[in-house]
Amino acid sequence: MAEIEMLTLANHAEAVNGLLYLSGAGWDRLTRRYRRDGRAPVNHFGIAVSVKVPWAEANRKHHLSLWIEHEDGGQPLIRADGDLEVGRPPGVPEGSDRRAVLAIDAQVEFPRPGGYRLVGQIGEGRRTYGFSVVDELTA
Numbered sequence: 001m002a003e004i005e006m007l008t009l010a011n012h013a014e015a016v017n018g019l020l021y022l023s024g025a026g027w028d029r030l031t032r033r034y035r036r037d038g039r040a041p042v043n044h045f046g047i048a049v050s051v052k053v054p055w056a057e058a059n060r061k062h063h064l065s066l067w068i069e070h071e072d073g074g075q076p077l078i079r080a081d082g083d084l085e086v087g088r089p090p091g092v093p094e095g096s097d098r099r100a101v102l103a104i105d106a107q108v109e110f111p112r113p114g115g116y117r118l119v120g121q122i123g124e125g126r127r128t129y130g131f132s133v134v135d136e137l138t139a
Contacts, residue, residue: 002062004120004127005099006050013046013103020048020101027131032110034135040109047104049120053086055095061085064122068108071115071130077108 011024025048032041047066061083067076086098110116110133118129 001125002051002053002057002122003125004049004064004122005052006048007118007120007127007129008048009118009129009131010046010048013048013105015048015101015103018099018101020050020103022046022048030110030131030133031136032113032133034137036137040111042107042109044105044107047106047118049102049104051084051086051100051102051122053098053100055088055097058086058088058098062122064102064120066104066118066120068106068116068118070111071117077110077116078106080104 008025009027010022012022013025014021030043030045032043034041049066051062051064053062062085063081063083065079065081067079069076084100086100088098113133113135115130115132118131120127
């Protein structure tokens, strides 16, 4: 069964030619610069995912869902859904696991400070990544 091998947040994430390029990855605290006018800021960051696909599951579609929700649950703040398919290139030894990587640019307006989680699901498998949002008043 395909599984989410890695799920993380980063200041910037790119997926190029099967490689993930991450800058400022692995944080668990987002400090939002809250303006005096009371408007919540939009926060820009990257989401990075690595999916391991066993040999027997290659050349099949796997549905991947990603979302960010408050720790209490409720409606997701953002959600991305899609299918991925990993092939078997010539010369790869039979039985070898394959990997698919994905990077998403996210822009989220968190409604309040507190605990949140990034959730990834592929098939019945699920992985979560918890983080907190804190406020800092700016001019």
